[in-house]
Structure formats: C-alpha cells, structure tokens
Amino acid sequence: MSEADLRVTIGGLVFKNPVLTASGTFGYGKEFAPYVNLHHLGGVVVKGISLEPRRGNPPPRIVETAGGMLNAIGLENVGLDRFITEKMPYLRGIGTRVIVNILGDSLEEYQTLGQRLSEVEGISALEVNISCPNVKKGGVAFGTDPAMAEAVTRAVCAHSTLPVIVKLSPNVNDIAQIARAVEAGGAQAVSLINTLLGMAIDVRSRRPRLANIVGGLSGPAIKPIALRMVWQVAQAVKIPVIGIGGITTTEDALEFLLAGATAIEVGTANFVNPRASQDIVEGLGRYVTDNRLDGISEVIGGLILP
Amino acid sequence: MNQSEEQAEIVRQEQLTPEIFRLTLKAPEIARSARPGQFVMVQTTSCYDPLLRRPLSIHQTVADEQVQLMYKVVGKGTRLLAGMTPGQKLSLTGPLGHGFELAGKQAICLVGGGMGIAPLYFLAREILRTNKPPKCVVLLGARTAAEFGPLPRDFMDIGITETLLATDDGSLGHHGFVADLLAQHLNPSHQWSVCTCGPHPMMKAVVGQCRKQGWECQVSLETMMACGISACLGCATPRADLSGPYLHVCKDGPVFKAEEVAWL
Numbered sequence: 209m210s211e212a213d214l215r216v217t218i219g220g221l222v223f224k225n226p227v228l229t230a231s232g233t234f235g236y237g238k239e240f241a242p243y244v245n246l247h248h249l250g251g252v253v254v255k256g257i258s259l260e261p262r263r264g265n266p267p268p269r270i271v272e273t274a275g276g277m278l279n280a281i282g283l284e285n286v287g288l289d290r291f292i293t294e295k296m297p298y299l300r301g302i303g304t305r306v307i308v309n310i311l312g313d314s315l316e317e318y319q320t321l322g323q324r325l326s327e328v329e330g331i332s333a334l335e336v337n338i339s340c341p342n343v344k345k346g347g348v349a350f351g352t353d354p355a356m357a358e359a360v361t362r363a364v365c366a367h368s369t370l371p372v373i374v375k376l377s378p379n380v381n382d383i384a385q386i387a388r389a390v391e392a393g394g395a396q397a398v399s400l401i402n403t404l405l406g407m408a409i410d411v412r413s414r415r416p417r418l419a420n421i422v423g424g425l426s427g428p429a430i431k432p433i434a435l436r437m438v439w440q441v442a443q444a445v446k447i448p449v450i451g452i453g454g455i456t457t458t459e460d461a462l463e464f465l466l467a468g469a470t471a472i473e474v475g476t477a478n479f480v481n482p483r484a485s486q487d488i489v490e491g492l493g494r495y496v497t498d499n500r501l502d503g504i505s506e507v508i509g510g511l512i513l514p
Numbered sequence: 515m516n517q518s519e520e521q522a523e524i525v526r527q528e529q530l531t532p533e534i535f536r537l538t539l540k541a542p543e544i545a546r547s548a549r550p551g552q553f554v555m556v557q558t559t560s561c562y563d564p565l566l567r568r569p570l571s572i573h574q575t576v577a578d579e580q581v582q583l584m585y586k587v588v589g590k591g592t593r594l595l596a597g598m599t600p601g602q603k604l605s606l607t608g609p610l611g612h613g614f615e616l617a618g619k620q621a622i623c624l625v626g627g628g629m630g631i632a633p634l635y636f637l638a639r640e641i642l643r644t645n646k647p648p649k650c651v652v653l654l655g656a657r658t659a660a661e662f663g664p665l666p667r668d669f670m671d672i673g674i675t676e677t678l679l680a681t682d683d684g685s686l687g688h689h690g691f692v693a694d695l696l697a698q699h700l701n702p703s704h705q706w707s708v709c710t711c712g713p714h715p716m717m718k719a720v721v722g723q724c725r726k727q728g729w730e731c732q733v734s735l736e737t738m739m740a741c742g743i744s745a746c747l748g749c750a751t752p753r754a755d756l757s758g759p760y761l762h763v764c765k766d767g768p769v770f771k772a773e774e775v776a777w778l
Contacts, residue, residue, distance in 0.1 A: 232746075233741075233745060233746065235745035239741075239744055242518060255747075263759055263760065267737065267738075267749075267752075267760070268737075269747070269748045270746065270748035271738065272564060272738075275562065276565060279748060281747045284750070284759070427562075428565070476565070478741070479567070479740040479745070480562065482607060
C-alpha cells in the first residue's frame with residue numbers, strides 16, 4: 209500500500225480514502241471478503257435496508273446491455289431487525305467505515321430507520337435512498353419532488369444522530385434543485401447518481417427482458433451522465449458530493465474527484481472485477497505519489513475549465 | 515468459503531463440435547477446492563464489452579491444478595472465449611455455489627441435456643472415486659447426434675458402461691426425450707438418486723418422472739447472474755410453494771433438491 213495521504217472528510221467524519229462501495233453491489237461486505245481487504249477501503253455502503261424484510265421483484269431481474277446492465281431487484285433485503293442481529297456483528301469488525309443505506313414507503317418509516325440505526329454501534333453514517341426506480345411506492349417519488357426530498361431529509365435528520373447522506377435520482381429534470389432541497393433539509397452530504405430508468409425487449413418473444421418491464425441502468429454506459437450531474441451538483445451545494453455511476457477504474461474515480469466529488473462509490477464494477485474497489489484505492493495512492501501531491505484533497509474540484 | 519480470483523493461463527482450447535469448445539486453464543487455487551456442480555465466473559475480456567462475467571460450470575479438475583470448462587458459442591462473450599489461445603490469461607473467480615450431494619447415495623443416475631452434460635462428467639468421476647462399489651447410470655440427451663461431440667465416449671472411457679443416449683431427431687440412441695429413458699431403463703425396485711442438469715423443460719420432465727417413482731432428485735439450475743457471489747441478487751428463483759423469500763441460484767444453488775424449487 210502507498211503511504212500517500214488519501215484522507216477525505218464528509219459530515220465531520222474522516223475517511224481513510226475516498227473509495228466507498230455502492231449500495232446493492234457489495235452485499236453486506238462479507239460476500240467480498242475473499243477478494244478484497246475490506247479495511248483498505250474508505251468505507252462500505254451496505255445493501256438498502258427497510259423496516260420489514262422485502263421479497264423484491266420476480267425474475268428475470270437483470271439483463272446485460274451495451275456497456276452496462278439493467279436491474280430490477282426491487283430492494284430485496286433482510287429487513288432492519290435481521291440486519292442488526294445478523295449482519296452488523298461482522299460489519300463491526302471489518303476495519304473501515306460502515307454506511308447503512310435506508311429506504312422506506314413513508315416519512316415515518318424513514319424516521320424509524322434513522323432512529324433505530326442511530327442506537328446501533330458501529331455505523332458511521334446513513335445513506336438515504338430516495339431514488340430507487342424499481343418499486344411502486346415511495347422510493348423515487350420522494351426523490352423527484354424537491355419538497356418531498358427535503359421533507360424526508362428533515363425527518364431522518366431530526367430522528368438520527370448519525371451524519372445523513374441523501375442518494376439522488378438522475379431521473380429528474382434538474383438534479384441540482386433536488387440537491388439544494390436536501391441540503392436545506394439538513395443533509396451532511398449527497399451521493400449521486402442512482403440508476404437511470406431503462407428498458408430492454410426480447411424481439412423473438414416480443415416480451416420485456418425484465419419481469420418488472422423497466423429497470424435501472426448502471427455500469428460504464430452511464431458514467432458521462434453521472435459525471436455531468438456530479439459536476440452540476442458540486443457547484444450548486446456547499447455540502448460534500450459523493451460521485452457514483454459507472455466508476456470502474458482509477459481514472460474514472462479521478463474524473464469524479466476533479467469534477468468536485470469528495471468521495472466516490474464503486475458499483476457495478478464490483479460484479480465485473482470483485483477487486484475493483486481496492487484496485488482504485490491503490491491506483492489513487494500511486495496517482496498522489498507520482499504527481500507529488502500532498503494528498504488526494506488537492507484533486508477534489510480541480511477541474512480546469514476552458 | 516474457499517473462493518478466490520485467479521489469473522488463469524489457458525493450457526488448451528479444443529473445438530469439440532462446430533459450436534462447442536473445451537477450455538483447460540491453469541487455476542490451482544480453484545482446482546483444489548472445486549466440487550462437482552460448482553461453477554466459476556469467467557471474464558471474457560478486459561475491455562468491458564461484454565461487461566459481465568459468464569457463469570460456467572466446472573467440467574472437471576485435473577490433478578488439483580487445472581480447471582476444465584465446456585461452453586457453447588451463443589453470443590459475444592463465448593465467441594471471444596473461443597478466440598482465445600494457449601498462453602493467454604483469463605480472470606476466473608470461484609469455485610462458487612454448492613454442488614451435488616453424494617453422501618449416502620447408493621444407485622445414482624445422471625441425466626444431462628445439451629451443455630448441461632458438462633458438470634455431470636465431473637460428478638461421474640467423483641462417484642467412481644468415492645462410491646464403492648459405484649452404481650452409476652448416465653443418460654444423455656441432445657437435439658442431434660453431432661451435438662454430443664466426444665462426451666458419450668468420455669463417460670464410457672472412465673468406466674460408466676451404462677451410458678445411454680437420446681436425440682430429438684433420432685440420429686443416435688433413443689428417438690425422443692432423455693427423460694423417457696428413466697422409465698425405460700432404470701430398475702424401479704432400486705432407490706435411485708437422480709442428478710440432472712440441462713434445459714428447463716428437460717429437467718422438469720426428469721423431476722416429474724422421479725416424483726412418480728418416489729426417487730430423490732437434485733437439479734442444477736441456470737439463470738442470469740451478474741456477480742455469482744450473492745451481492746447483485748439478480749439470480750432469484752421462486753421456492754416450490756411460490757412464497758417466502760426467493761432462493762438465489764448462485765449461493766443457495768446452483769444445485770437444489772428438486773422439491774425446493776418451483777417448476778413453472
């Protein structure tokens with residue numbers, strides 16, 4: 209490991225480096241232990257948790273597309289109680305920050321999740337999912353209306369003692385407006401983007417390839433859109449921005465940092481190369497060393513405009 | 515959990531039929547811990563097109579050092595694999611999932627169709643090694659004789675003398691479905707343990723025959739999957755009673771007891 213200073217600060221928390229794993233692509237951490245030294249990562253964002261367990265959508269749930277994939281998992285998860293009793297004991301020992309992604313159908317559900325998780329030892333922050341495109345109620349409805357987004361943020365912040373990151377949907381007209389709304393609601397950071405709503409059809413059967421008909425597009429295909437949105441949001445808010453969307457290599461991560469992201473989340477790339485997150489940590493270390501920088505913070509927002 | 519990621523060097527690439535290939539890779543970590551019925555995720559290119567790894571069942575391991583995979587060229591990923599030559603390296607992750615259960619089985623019948631035959635060869639070798647005396651019958655199905663390639667011969671060569679064939683077009687063996695052979699050939703007075711892998715309708719027919727005879731049956735399922743390590747949750751399959759949480763083929767399978775899963 210490089211000795212380069214990769215530390216970044218979000219919501220008053222110091223992360224050892226800016227590389228996190230995106231919710232829904234890294235299980236509950238343990239799944240990747242054979243491939244990644246989890247303590248080398250800046251943090252792990254676990255699979256989204258709801259108050260009650262969720263079954264998720266019927267199969268087929270995923271389909272590969274050009275440079276990406278569509279998913280309609282439907283937020284399948286073990287629910288809050290099992291998460292706390294079955295998943296947290298392992299997560300407390302992984303040697304890096306644990307961020308819990310939460311989702312709900314109502315303000316009350318978000319509040320309860322924020323409150324209950326604040327009482328659990330070993331959690332560094334919450335990431336509030338107001339942006340999943342694959343469930344009928346809640347989720348994306350909260351993420352597309354600025355007033356609703358602000359209300360959810362306010363509800364979680366009021367009931368939780370943890371730093372609150374709000375994960376934004378790209379399926380909106382003006383993502384900067386939503387970002388400003390959640391900043392006003394008290395969010396300590398925003399993370400973006402969640403998946404882009406997409407679709408694929410099997411021309412032989414004339415049926416949609418996903419049982420849910422539509423799903424969320426992720427992977428390298430969405431990176432330019434994600435980067436543009438991160439750049440726009442970074443200029444619109446004062447709170448830190450966490451960049452997500454198709455980040456697969458060190459160079460991808462650097463692009464997001466230059467655009468103004470304080471940290472990044474590696475998502476679909478974990479499926480392609482289970483070591484991707486750790487490879488990016490090591491790559492950022494080499495970049496800092498090779499360019500004789502004092503630290504990675506010199507890169508953040510360092511975009512030079514024409 | 516003995517999974518690992520290995521940069522596996524290609525030792526041999528054999529074309530068995532116009533569409534079917536057998537790839538031998540040097541992957542000692544995976545070879546040492548692999549069990550019949552498990553699979554690996556294969557990166558077909560480092561250029562992210564296609565993006566995802568391909569799940570392939572393990573055809574056999576050789577001398578605790580090599581992993582052999584069999585695949586049919588069906589799309590871009592498998593076409594790229596077919597173009598690779600000895601000396602090149604591929605990233606493999608595995609071994610993944612859990613395989614066939616053999617403990618306490620007396621009379622075992624393996625039923626394979628199409629590419630589903632691939633993992634049954636590994637299983638047959640394991641049965642010959644561990645079950646004394648081994649009683650193992652192999653029933654293989656394909657659309658037409660040419661699709662079998664050398665596989666029937668391979669089973670006979672390791673000592674499975676009762677290897678019976680069925681083809682949809684009647685070009686070799688029984689003219690009809692391989693599931694028909696269960697009723698025709700297996701002595702109903704034995705308590706058979708059936709292991710099957712192949713196209714869904716074939717397995718469904720095999721499961722139906724087993725249910726009728728009261729024989730236990732293990733099935734190896736195939737689904738779309740992105741990660742192979744139960745992170746993406748893409749490989750959901752419904753339970754037999756269609757309720758409760760979905761099963762995940764990569765982790766709960768790919769081998770299931772037939773009665774665990776729904777046969778829709």
